[in-house]
Amino acid sequence: MHQINSHAPPSNQDDYKLKDTNPQLGERWPHGGVRGGGGWISDRATSTYDLVEQMQYLYVRVVKARDLPTNPITGSCDPYAEVKLGNYKGKTQHFEKKTYPEWNQAFAFSKEKIQSSILEVFVRDREMVTRDDYVGKVVFDMNEVPTRVPPDSPLAPQWYRLEERRGESKVKGEIMLAVWMGTQADEAFPEAWHSDAATVHGEGVFSVRSKVYVSPKLWYLRVNVIEAQDVESHDKSQPPQVFVKAHVGNQILKTKTCPIRTTNPFWNEDLIFVAAEPFEEQLVLTVENKVSPSKDELVGRIGLPLNIFERRLDHRPVQYPRWFNLEKFGFGVLEGDRRNEIKFSTRVHLRVCLEGAYHVLDESTMYISDQRPTARQLWKQPIGILEVGILSAQGLQPMKTKDGRGATDAYCVAKYGQKWVRTRTIVESFSPKWNEQYTWEVYDPCTVITLGVFDNSHLGGNAGNGTGRDSRIGKVRIRLSTLETDRIYTHSYPLLVLQPSGVKKMGELQLAFRFTCLSLTNMIYLYGQPLLPKMHYLHPFTVNQLDSLRYQAMTIVAVRLGRAEPPLRKEVVEFMLDVDSHMWSMRRSKANFFRIVSLFSSMISMSKWLGEVRHWKNPITSILVHVLFCILICYPELILPTIFVYMFIIGIWNFRFRPRHPPHMDTKLSRAAAVHPDELDEEFDTFPTSKPQDIVRMRYDRLRSVAGRIQTVAGDIATQGERFHALLSWRDPRATSLYIVFCLCAAVVLYVTPFKIVTLVAGLYALRHPRFRSKMPSVPSNFFRRLPARADSML
Known part of the structure; x- marks a missing residue:
């Protein structure tokens, strides 16, 4: 990406803070309508x-012509x-x-x-x-020109006779037109x-329009490879030592090699894949013989369409595994030749099913935007509506050169749940005004909406930036709870991007939600x-499986959205889904460490306070503490x-200091405001590293891989502690309200209940027999996991 101006971060840290704005939004009026820029909008448009700020447009619909x-x-x-206007x-x-002709x-x-x-x-x-x-022409x-106000029906087009250039006489032919004044709420x-976007021509016209995208429906494909029968190697003198390799698209997994040489090997291993509906790939299984440490021979294969497998909607396992006959490798070269037909074919015993792949897979676990299962039968009623008005951006930086000068063609992408939205592209503007509004159904408030601003490099002509990729300008995350x-x-949210030279403010994004x-x-x-359905807890995945599945899900989503028109390109999807969030970074590790320290x-x-009391x-204060201590010693049931x-x-007292603004990117929390250049060089280094020495490359890559795990663990520890802090901080108003009400009720109950009875019940409950325990997480655990953490504010 070619940058025009300097990367030096501004010295004023106030530029990185959230700012209040007072946009001229549509106003509610006593009659239930909304007064915009050009008239009354009825109840239907109110919601x-x-x-957004109402913007007036002159619309011309050219339908068709006749008798030209x-x-x-x-x-x-x-x-x-x-x-022409x-x-x-x-x-x-x-x-x-x-x-x-018919244009429409x-x-x-x-x-x-309009001039x-x-x-x-x-x-x-x-x-x-x-x-x-x-x-001919029509003037x-x-x-x-009449004004149309949604939800009125569209204006009916009319036939107009074509005129001469000077309008003196009519010519042969008619054209059907509709001309009206409206707003951006118009269909x-x-x-x-x-x-x-008058300067955009050709194929670039399609990439400037606003669009709504839907993520593909994702499923886990669980392949339980049990055993195989009648496996024969090419060398008849030695029994085979085989393994099974499974392919789904570009995903390849294999079982362990059977430890003994036998014609009837046994594995009983699970292989997990991600598949998107409609299913375009097949499950291809191959049985291979380990001839030597460096050589494998193909024994047989089979291709199975995914739509033949059972879709499991609950935690109950698939009841009946099935036997599948494998195609003998090399059989069927001569069509119609039945002389070499195999009388006893190799068989493989499988239990295969499709499980709901929750959309947490296509994102980092810190920024979940959807917790619904794939199957619609398990969806519940929405609990809320999220409305987001993408108003404008201010002070955007030049992202490319066009005709010898800096330019930016900006558009905004918002992602929540399965729904992605993309605003229209405002061409050659550092202060674009979109004023587009979108709505999402909310099924869980403990989720995050992500908005990103990008520069469009696919407008045709010399509008590109030479890379063929849409450049990232900045990103905003908002937790609904x-x-x-x-x-x-x-x-107005600052758009911050971390670059090799440091953190840089690329502009501001003005939102209303x-x-x-x-x-x-x-x-x-x-x-x-529970955050996820029961199946997720009864049949959990390992950490390595989750990392692999999340990457595969991101790849599938990027490919499917890239096939839309206009495409939502891979670099946009990766930036919105934080594809590199699990890579090692000294800066992130330090940030997570200081989160723990704080x-x-x-x-x-x-x-320190206790030390002051003692001294x-x-x-x-010291006298009051001594009195309270004596009371609690004499009456332990009051503790x-x-x-x-x-x-x-404390919760009631902290209500006065509750956050007034939603969280945003925090450069100090992310340790991005004053990061060492060498650490940035390490963070932006390629993986594998581009260092010249082979030994250094091997050790460096291993260090980054291990440190990435440590970084994730440190972040998880910090997240748990921050959730404890969020109990009484009013960051999630509903959660804090529930907790302080629980504290009040618990205090009343414990005041009237003898302490010995409480201790006895609590001890017996903690020591209860495993038969009386449930594998499902408890209500306090579910409540705690839904509390917000400061991970949302990490850059």
């Missing part, structure tokens, strides 16, 4: 476009329509030798940039050599040609439920209720 005159020289007509010109596609294309002109009172629609006959011939007075907005319900948040609760009871009930600061403060720095009352009081 869809009241979080032919060229007297060629005897045919290759028509296209041209819509001032200096802006939009063209439809052209048809060859057609006097009754829409054009949108921003009202802010003409006349709208002209031309019909021209395309000529490949000479200048295009003029067929509209801008003062006479024609996403597919329309925009005057903001930290938001108050039914409150509109309007903030609102989390609406549909059922408070269901939301509170969710805090005590958790012990409260314990250090408590020890009578404050005599009144637990006093602790709960104390936490209840």
Whole structure:
């Protein structure tokens, strides 16, 4: 990526902070409508476009034409329509030798940039050599254009007679048009040609439009390889020592080699893959004989379509394994030759099923945006609605050179759950205004929405940046559980990117969002439920399996979204899903270490306070502590209720200091504000390393691999501690409310219950027989895992 300006980070740390904004959003009025920039919007639009600034557009829909005159020289007509408003010109596609063309294309002109009172629609006959011939035109007075307000039905197009150049007489032919004034809430907005992108032509036009994408439905493919029978090697004198290799697309896994040489090997191993629906790959199994440490011979193979396997929706296992006959390697070379038919073929015993692959796999576990199972039968009713208004960006940096000067063609991508959205591309603007609003159903509040800003390098011509990749500008993450319900948040988020020269602010992204609760009871009930369905806990995966499955899921999602039109490219998907979050980085390791250290600061403060009490720095405090200590010694049954009352009081006291803003990227927490250049060089080094010495490369790669595990463990420890801190910090208002209410109830119950009985019940419960234990996590554990951590603010 070619950068125009310096990478030096700004010295003012306030540039990295969240800023309040006051955008002119749609206003609610007593009659239930929303007053935007050009009229009243009814109740239906109230819930869809009241979080963005209303923008007025002139829409022109060119439907079709009829009875067009032919060229007297060629005897045919290759028509296209041209819509002209001032200096802006939009063209439809052209048809060859057609006097009754059908275009059905829409054009949108921003009202802010309209500099003409006349709208002209031309019909021209395309000529490949000479200048295009003029067929006719239709002229509209801008003062006479009607205004359409959704959800009104679309304006009906009309037939208009074509006029001469000077409008003195009519010519042969008619064109069907619809012209109206509307807003970005209009149905024609996403597919329309925009005057903001008037310089984009050819295939680049498709990449500037706003689109909604849906992630593919992911499944685990669990292949339990049990045994095989009648395995024969090419060397008849020695029994084979075989293993099974399984392929699904580009995923390859294999079992361990059977420890003994036998024609009936036994493995009973599970191989786990990720597959996307609709299934395009097959499960290909090969049985191979280990002839020598460096040589394997193919014994047999079989290809099985994935749609023949059972889809397991709950934790109950597949009941019946099946035998599959393998194709003998080398058999069937001569078609129709039955003389060499194998009488006893090799068979393999399998138990194969498809399990719901939860969308946590296509992301880092710290930034879960969807916790629903794949099967829709297991979905519950949504508990809320998330509405996000992507307003604008300010102060974007030049991302490429265009005509000898810096330029940025910015668009924004938002991802939550299975739904991805992409705004339109604003061409050549460092302060783009999108004002697009999107809505998601929320099934769990303890999830994160991710928004990223990118530079479009696929606009055609010289608009690219030379790399063929859309450059990343910055990213924002917002955890829903930290938001108050039914409150509109309007903030400007800094777009921060870590580069080899350090952290850099690439601009600011202005957002407006609102989390609406549909059922408070269901939301509170969710805090005590497992994050994932029962199958995830009864048949858990190993850490290595999860890392591999997450990478494969990310690859599948990137490939499928890259096949859309316009494609959501691989580099965009990888940046949104934090594909490199598990790679070793000295900076991240330090950040996680200091997160742990900061958790012990409260314990250090408590020890200092106790030291002050012991040394009578404050005599009144020391006397009160001594009195309280004597009371608790004389009445030990008051210890637990006093602790709960104390936490209840702290929670109420901290309500005044609760966070007023949602979390954002924190450069100090991420240790990105003052990172050593050598550490950045290590973080941006390739994997495997690009260092020249072979020994150094081997040791360095091993160190990074091991340190990556340590980094993850350190982050997990910090996350658990931060969740304890979040109990009373009001970061998640609902969770803190539930906890302090529980503390109050527990205090009351423990006050009226004898302490000996409480101790007896608690001891018996902790020592209960395993028969009375459940493999499912407890309600306190589920509640604790849903608490927010500061991982959301990590850069």
